[in-house]
Amino acid sequence: MIGSRFFRNVRLGIKTLMLHKMRSMLTMLGMVFGVGAVIAMLAVGEGASREALDQIRRLGSQNIIINSQKPVEQAAAGAMNVRMNIYGLLYDDLERIRQSYETVERVVPAKLIRGQGRVDGRTLELRIVGTSPEWSQLVQRNLLTGRNMNQRDMEEHSNVVVLTEHGVRRLLAGRQTLGSKVLINSGYYTVIGVVQSEESQSSTMQTPDQNIDAYIPINVAIERYGDMSVTRTSGSRTRELVELHQIIVQVDSIDHVESTAAAIDRMLSIHHPKGDYSLSVPLALLRQAESTQRTFSIVLGSIAGISLLIGGIGIMNIMLASVTERTKEIGIRRAIGAKRKQIVGQFLIETVVLSVTGGLIGIGIGILIPWIITLVAQMPTAVTAWSVGLSVVISVGIGIVFGMYPAMRAANLDPIVALRHE
Amino acid sequence: MSTMTQQSDTEAPSIPHAEGTDLVIRLEQVWKTYQMGDQDVNALAGVDLTIKRGSFWAISGSSGSGKSTMLNLLGCLDRPTKGTYLLEGRNIADTSDDELSDIRLKHLGFVFQNFHLIPQLTVQENIALPLFYQGIIGADASEQAAKLATRVGLGDRLEHRPTELSGGQQQRVAIARALSNNPSVLLADEPTGNLDTATGNSIMELLGELHAQGKTIIMVTHEPDIAAHADYELVMRDGNIESISENPPHPSRSDHGGHGS
Numbered sequence: 001m002i003g004s005r006f007f008r009n010v011r012l013g014i015k016t017l018m019l020h021k022m023r024s025m026l027t028m029l030g031m032v033f034g035v036g037a038v039i040a041m042l043a044v045g046e047g048a049s050r051e052a053l054d055q056i057r058r059l060g061s062q063n064i065i066i067n068s069q070k071p072v073e074q075a076a077a078g079a080m081n082v083r084m085n086i087y088g089l090l091y092d093d094l095e096r097i098r099q100s101y102e103t104v105e106r107v108v109p110a111k112l113i114r115g116q117g118r119v120d121g122r123t124l125e126l127r128i129v130g131t132s133p134e135w136s137q138l139v140q141r142n143l144l145t146g147r148n149m150n151q152r153d154m155e156e157h158s159n160v161v162v163l164t165e166h167g168v169r170r171l172l173a174g175r176q177t178l179g180s181k182v183l184i185n186s187g188y189y190t191v192i193g194v195v196q197s198e199e200s201q202s203s204t205m206q207t208p209d210q211n212i213d214a215y216i217p218i219n220v221a222i223e224r225y226g227d228m229s230v231t232r233t234s235g236s237r238t239r240e241l242v243e244l245h246q247i248i249v250q251v252d253s254i255d256h257v258e259s260t261a262a263a264i265d266r267m268l269s270i271h272h273p274k275g276d277y278s279l280s281v282p283l284a285l286l287r288q289a290e291s292t293q294r295t296f297s298i299v300l301g302s303i304a305g306i307s308l309l310i311g312g313i314g315i316m317n318i319m320l321a322s323v324t325e326r327t328k329e330i331g332i333r334r335a336i337g338a339k340r341k342q343i344v345g346q347f348l349i350e351t352v353v354l355s356v357t358g359g360l361i362g363i364g365i366g367i368l369i370p371w372i373i374t375l376v377a378q379m380p381t382a383v384t385a386w387s388v389g390l391s392v393v394i395s396v397g398i399g400i401v402f403g404m405y406p407a408m409r410a411a412n413l414d415p416i417v418a419l420r421h422e
Numbered sequence: 423m424s425t426m427t428q429q430s431d432t433e434a435p436s437i438p439h440a441e442g443t444d445l446v447i448r449l450e451q452v453w454k455t456y457q458m459g460d461q462d463v464n465a466l467a468g469v470d471l472t473i474k475r476g477s478f479w480a481i482s483g484s485s486g487s488g489k490s491t492m493l494n495l496l497g498c499l500d501r502p503t504k505g506t507y508l509l510e511g512r513n514i515a516d517t518s519d520d521e522l523s524d525i526r527l528k529h530l531g532f533v534f535q536n537f538h539l540i541p542q543l544t545v546q547e548n549i550a551l552p553l554f555y556q557g558i559i560g561a562d563a564s565e566q567a568a569k570l571a572t573r574v575g576l577g578d579r580l581e582h583r584p585t586e587l588s589g590g591q592q593q594r595v596a597i598a599r600a601l602s603n604n605p606s607v608l609l610a611d612e613p614t615g616n617l618d619t620a621t622g623n624s625i626m627e628l629l630g631e632l633h634a635q636g637k638t639i640i641m642v643t644h645e646p647d648i649a650a651h652a653d654y655e656l657v658m659r660d661g662n663i664e665s666i667s668e669n670p671p672h673p674s675r676s677d678h679g680g681h682g683s
Binding site for chain 1: 500519527528543
């Protein structure tokens with residue numbers, strides 16, 4: 001009974017609002033754009049950050065990544081003379097890290113060598129990654145077929161290679177993949193597995209060209225290619241001696257990542273006074289990205305919040321005008337026997353109907369805009385359920401908050417005065 | 423008008439007009455004082471009045487005589503500053519706003535000079551409004567409203583808006599609305615004030631019929647020939663009752679029963 005009376009009230013509210021269609025629509029616009037802006041902005045922000053966060057997360061949140069880095073003054077000198085650049089991480093560093101820290105679970109070295117893969121007539125520039133079998137456990141890449149490198153490959157110094165899907169498509173299209181021989185620089189390797197290519201979409205993260213990787217056992221890489229590499233540029237040759245290009249350290253728990261990273265950094269800085277290495281912690285990047293994202297969301301949210309506030313004030317303004325305009329109606333209802341709270345209810349229902357209808361249309365627009373942005377600008381967006389839920393709550397809340405004052409004013413009118421109002 | 427006779431048979435058979443001991447309203451030393459600046463103005467100054475069930479009263483008086491205040495007070499839109507107002511045995515002086523609303527809802531019906539219908543509602547919905555606030559809705563309410571519309575001669579206008587009706591028709595809707603809660607007292611504030619003479623007379627006929635069926639009616643008017651329809655004429659002056667006179671039976675009532683064919 002109370003329920004059906006409520007619905008009658010809602011129906012009456014809608015009917016009353018429909019008497020002034022134009023005015024009601026204009027009043028709703030504030031809510032429509034406010035809610036639409038909230039959802040669309042959050043969707044764009046969420047889409048952008050989700051992509052960045054995903055990329056960082058794939059690097060592994062328990063990992064510490066140490067790269068060799070050409071010292072600054074040497075980089076400048078090397079460009080002009082034919083000379084040897086010696087820098088970077090050492091085999092000794094690997095052992096030192098492996099043995100000095102209790103919190104370190106795995107240490108994986110990597111040598112990165114430029115190379116060329118060749119199968120019959122086809123060639124492809126490759127990045128040879130000499131590493132240990134544990135690589136596959138640290139760096140999450142999907143194995144599509146075959147197997148990863150294992151301990152026996154290391155022990156037997158096997159000439160085996162794991163290629164990426166991209167590499168396989170370019171070199172071995174239309175052929176039996178597993179077991180095929182690929183000539184890389186001067187040696188033949190047997191393909192034992194294929195991993196998924198990494199399409200790096202955004203340029204925000206410096207991801208190496210992981211889709212032309214060729215993974216081989218590190219001891220094979222050392223034996224075949226040594227530590228020296230020669231880069232020929234027009235007129236000059238640069239020789240570089242780098243023992244290890246990368247060391248990835250996995251720590252036993254997320255809680256120890258930052259302290260371990262700091263300890264390793266201290267230790268390495270003693271052995272590398274030139275600073276020819278760089279250390280990065282994906283977890284720290286992740287946290288930073290998350291906090292940036294949070295700030296971003298707060299800023300966008302505030303802007304959208306202001307437009308919602310303006311929408312609410314617009315509704316209040318119209319409802320106040322409506323109360324004045326309908327003073328006589330209020331007087332009639334009170335004379336007939338309507339209680340104050342019934343008058344409050346009537347006006348409150350009208351504002352809530354206005355704000356919720358506006359909110360629902362706004363949600364529609366808020367979902368449509370990101371969809372168009374994705375379609376036209378190829379930008380990733382993600383409409384989150386919580387932002388839609390929040391908008392519904394906010395629009396009901398605005399209806400109640402901004403409707404309360406006009407409704408109270410209507411209810412507190414003296415019925416005698418209200419009846420006499422023209 | 424056969425429907426009307428039927429109505430009167432079913433609705434108020436136990437209230438014979440002539441029986442006079444049953445009191446609906448009793449005012450004892452009622453004062454209503456307003457503050458105007460630093461002066462106290464007595465709109466009502468110690469009014470005593472008893473109104474029997476089924477009687478028809480006309481209140482008149484010059485402007486400022488206190489007749490509007492009197493009607494507002496009788497209509498429970500206002501409370502006396504001092505004194506006792508008993509409506510159906512209940513003292514109005516010490517009630518809350520909600521209780522006062524409840525009394526209006528259950529015991530009183532209003533008819534105004536400007537009809538005061540709600541424009542966004544249809545005739546039927548306007549008539550059913552008091553039922554709505556009593557919690558009677560749906561088919562029950564619509565049926566009752568339709569019956570009342572027929573009783574005031576607007577059974578074929580249920581879905582019309584007030585603006586689509588003539589003044590006389592609007593006032594008939596207002597009367598039907600005032601009757602829908604079957605009130606103890608029907609209060610009319612210049613019910614013919616905005617109507618031409620002919621239409622005004624037809625409204626007075628309707629009120630006369632209701633009176634004949636046993637309704638207690640209190641009407642404010644400044645037109646002597648309208649006041650002549652009532653049993654009693656009460657003249658207000660300076661916040662008090664100047665005179666009460668009993669009228670001879672009015673022609674519009676005297677031929678009740680055989681009228682309308």
